[in-house]
Amino acid sequence: MEIHKYEKIWFAAALVLVVLFISSVAYGAVGAGIQMVDDEGGEINPNEIGDHPTFEGYQDVAGTEASVTQVNESHYEAQIQANHPNFFPGEITVPEGSTVTFYITAGDVIHSYDIVGTNVNTMVIPGQIAELTAEFEEPNEYGVVCSEYCGELHHEMEGMVNVVSEEEWEENYTDDLITIDERGGDN
Amino acid sequence: MAVFADRYPDEAKVVRAALASSFLALLIGGAMGPLQTLHRIDYLRIMPSETYYTVLTLHGVALVILFTIFFLVGFYQWAITDSLDRPSEDIRVTWLWYGLMTAGAAMASIAILGGFTDATDISASVLFTFYAPLEAHWLFYAGLTTFIVGTWVAGADWFRSWWNWKKENKGEKTPLRTFMVLTTMLMWYLATIGVAAAVLLFLLPWSLGIIDSVNPLLTRTLFWYFGHPVVYFWLLPVYMIWYVILPQIAGGRLFSDALARIVFVLFLVLSVPVGIHHQYLDPGIAEGFKFLSASNTMFLLLPSLLTAFTVVASIEHGARQRGGEGYFRWLTALPWRNPAFTGMALAGLMFAAAGFSGMVNAGMNLNYLVHNTMWVPGHFHLTVGTAVALTIMAVTYWFLPRITGNPIFSMRLGLVQVLTWFVGMVLMSNAMHRVGVGGEPRRTADPFYDFEFEGVIGSIGELHLQIGIGAIILTLSLVLFFIHLIFSWFGISATTKITSEAPIRKPLSGKEHAPAVLENFRLWVAIAAVLIVLVYTIPIASIIAEGGLFGPDVSPVRPDHAPLFSLSGLATEWVVAGLAGAVGAIAAIAGVLR
Amino acid sequence: MATEQPAADQTDDIQREIGHDEYDPIGTLALVFIYFIIVSMLWIFVYFVEFLPRISPMVVF
Missing domain, CATH: 1.20.5 (Single alpha-helices involved in coiled-coils or other helix-helix interfaces)
Known part of the structure; x- marks a missing residue:
């Protein structure tokens, strides 16, 4: 040749x-x-999300000011359910300098959870728990979008991640904060 | 040599029919483009945002499935007949696959168009990717299946021609164009296993209520098993055009026949085991398999980078035969006034840019930055929207006289058409990439939220304006293309007939230098199959083992649609069915009449 | 009625025939070299300047 x-x-x-x-x-x-989102989060029945150990008591957490569970001094976790056209909870708050583990799943169709301007971005698939951990250094307000078409109101699906200063956190978000031991579950 | 339309009138009829269907899909899909662009950037909204997704589904399916694949089958029928120099083995079989594809296209179109009215429960506003649990009417899945079965029959038809040709030409190497057709179709057979499994085993029975639940991750993975190689199904006919026709128009000869064959073999081997790179951010798939897919994808750059060299060298050969000199001055010796040449050269240039944005997409962890943002449609409007679409439009200025016997209406108008497409796409695609890096999501009717996106160099508002201007220029270009197409196709105002054509010039390094092993299709298919097994067995087995073959009780969700018009149920059903049926009918009639 | 003509192929402009052994695609090499430089610089910019340092929060586990 x-x-x-x-x-x-x-x-x-x-x-x-x-x-x-x-x-x-x-x-x-x-x-x-x-790290890439992978199969660590495990599987879940989309009709019985609250019964899954990872999501146990997540509705109660969503009723608190911060809508996250405290794991330890600087580590928090957020359980989020995506259902057209909402995230539940839609808004979560964490203190600056914290590490946050997200557990995200869907109750109806495929969605995504994309924190705009960051590389926290994952597909959310019914039957699967997307697990990813990120560090939030500075106070900021991040918008969240669902970037996978999920139905006729897809464009209305958004959320918020608030990263607040240490002082603001102490003042407004710690009163009803739920710790991992209080919530139950096995994470 | 007599013109193709006179040498093979029966085959030319099928080629014209397929091209007519292809261009009809381009017209319909293209018309949706400005509607959705102007809606998205909130400049002109003539429909409710809910309807945007029906429009987007039509845009995607009509352009990336119907326009591209109808063109492929027409063009490949020409390539087989012309390069083997033998008629179709049985023209009824040739019409059969065209008929199947047209019927399938009409069914899928009816299902999508049904989304514009609430008179029936027919709708398919599920976008081109139709991810379950979003559900379309069964007619949509049945239509896609019928269409794909049509392409399978077409492939078998071409293989049959080749086998019979081989019997009569023992020991001869397969002509280049036939070789390219066969490797493409082998790749396609491997690739469509995925979508056939997703549709026939899961989605179609599910939409008919035979099974209650599907595993969304499984059907999604099967879709992308097919969904990446399908882009090479759009691209490989274009590569054939660049390898065979572009040097011809430039006044040169293909630099190396052997390398062209190697490139097609590489695509056959590497196209399929990369689909997981569309699922970098999916839960439920281990990172190792994502990395494997990323590496394979990067190696898939090689055949395209080799193509860049071989094709440019073939063009440069033409330029030097036309008196070109120097390192770069030879570029001025090329036939820039010929729209076929200029269109393809600009398409190639845009493809080089698309190569870069594709590398970013493929970059696994880098994909966090751009996944499902406007960067991605920015990328594929350069690939399928320009490298493929502009090449197809450009080659029409060369190809049409050969299959109709009518001369091109106006080369100057053609030049304006390809240039406006290029300018429009530079504006639109560049701005799409940039809003994408700013985080603006794709596939949304209304990307305005409670927070603001931050643009990269330039505000989001300015970039939206660029997208809008680009889309309007592209629409004008499309209108020009169709005016010109109709005048040329039917020979309106033509005073001459095209009766002869120059044969394709022999490559500089001919097929006698191509290693014989390249013709060993069994070997290449076997290697491709082994790679597919290596890359896909464990991820799919684990998805099934963990989530179940039919998933954890996942019910279908039919996207609601805000009707654009409401008539009495039955009447609308017939109107919609009639409109979509006309899609096939007009295409077939236009082809046959000519 | 219609006159007859061949389909144009730009063959009429060929001034000289250049065979395989007398042709070195130096212009092509120059062009792809430029492409190589552009693509590697852009990659390094996007990956190591835009992506790696800018983005906080970073997905770490």
Whole structure:
């Protein structure tokens, strides 16, 4: 077979590009520690979400000011259910400098939970629990959108993640805060 | 050599029929484009936001399924007949697959159009991806199935031609164009297993009430098993055009026949085991399989990067034969006044840009940044919306005389048409990418929330304006294309007939230099199958083991639609059915009459 | 009635025939080299400048 030497040079360069891309992605995963959403969250019956250990008592948590469960001093978890066209709870609040584990599932169709301007972004699939953990350093108000078409009111589906200062947290959100032991469940 | 339409009049009729169906789908799908763009950016809203999703479904299905695949079958029928230089084995079989595809297209279209009225319970506002538990009327799934079965019969028809040709030409290498058709179809057979399984085992019985529940992650995974290779089904006919026709128009010869074949074999082997890269952010799939898919996808860049070299080198050969000199000055020696050349060259340029945004999509963890944002439609309006669509429009200026015997109405008008498409898409796609990085989601009627998106270089408002202007320019380009198409197709105001055509020039390095192993299709299919098994067995087994074959009691959800018009039930049903039936009928009649 | 003509292929403009052995696609090499540079720079920019440092919160576990 005849292959021109210039084309051989280009083929080598193309391989370099491929290696560059794959190694960047591998570096992001291993070096920078960015984990993909995976199968850790497990399965759930979408008709009996509250009965699943991960979601036990989540309606009560949604009734509190912060709508999150405290795991320890700086770690919180948020159980969120997506149902066209709402997230429940729609708004959650955490203090600055906290680590938050999200458990998100759907009661009807496929949705997504995308915290705009961040890389917290996951598909939400009935029968599956999407589990992902993120660190929130600075106070900020993040908008959340459902970015997967889920029905005729899809465009109305939004939420909010408030990251508040230490002082504001102490003042407004700790009174009715539910801890992991109080809520039950096995996380 | 006599023109194709005179050498093979029966086959030319099928080619024209398929092209007519393809362009009708382009017209309908294209017309939805400005409706939804202007609605989305809130410049002009003539429908309720609920209806946006029906319009979007029509836009997607008509353009990426009907327009592209009807073009493919017409063009491939020409490629087989012309390159093997033998008529269809049985023209009734050829019409059979065209008929099946048309019937399927009409059924799916009826189902989608039903979403515009509440007179019947027929609707399919589920978008091109039809993710369960969103449910469409069974007619939609049945239509898609019929359409795909039609493409399977077409593939079998072409294989039959090739087998008979081989019997009569023992020891000869398969002509390049036939080789490309066969590898594409083998890839397609492997790819459509996924969608066939999703539809026939789960979605169709579910929509008919035979089974109560499906596993949404399983049907979604099966969809993407098919959903990524389908993009190569759009792309490979375009690659054939770039390899075979573009050098011809540039006045050159294909640089290397062997490399072109290698590229098609690479697509056959690598196209399917990458679908999980559409599911990077799905729960229920282990990260290792996502990384495997990412690596495969990156290797899939190789055939496209090789194509870039081979095709540009073939064009440069033309430029030098036309007197071009220097490192870059040869570019000015190319036939830029010819819309077929300019359209394809610009399509290729946009595809190079799309290569980059595709690399970002493929970059696994980097996908967190852009997943389901406007970046993604920005990307595929460069690939299928320009590399494919603009090449198809451009090649029409070369192809039409060969299948109709009528000359092109006006090359200058054609040049304006391809240039406006390019300009419109540069504006629209560039702005779509940028609002995407700012976080604006795709597939939404009304991307205005209680919070603001932050644009990257330029405000969201400015970028929306760019998207709107781009969409309007694209619409104008489409109108020009159709005016021109009708004049050229029917020879309106033509004073001459096209009676002869130049044969395709031989490659610089011909097929005698292509290794014989490339023709060993069994080997390549076997390798592709092994890769598919490696990449998909464990994820699918684990989805079934964990979530159950039919999922945890997941009921169908039919998206509600705000009707655009209400008539008495039966009357509307007939109007809708009639309109959609006309889709097939007009296409078939237009083809046959010509 | 209609006159007859061939389908145009731009073959009329060919000034010289260049064979396989006398053709080096140096212009192509130059173009793809530029593409290589652009794509690698853009990748490094998007991955290591836009994506990795900018985004807080970061998904860590």
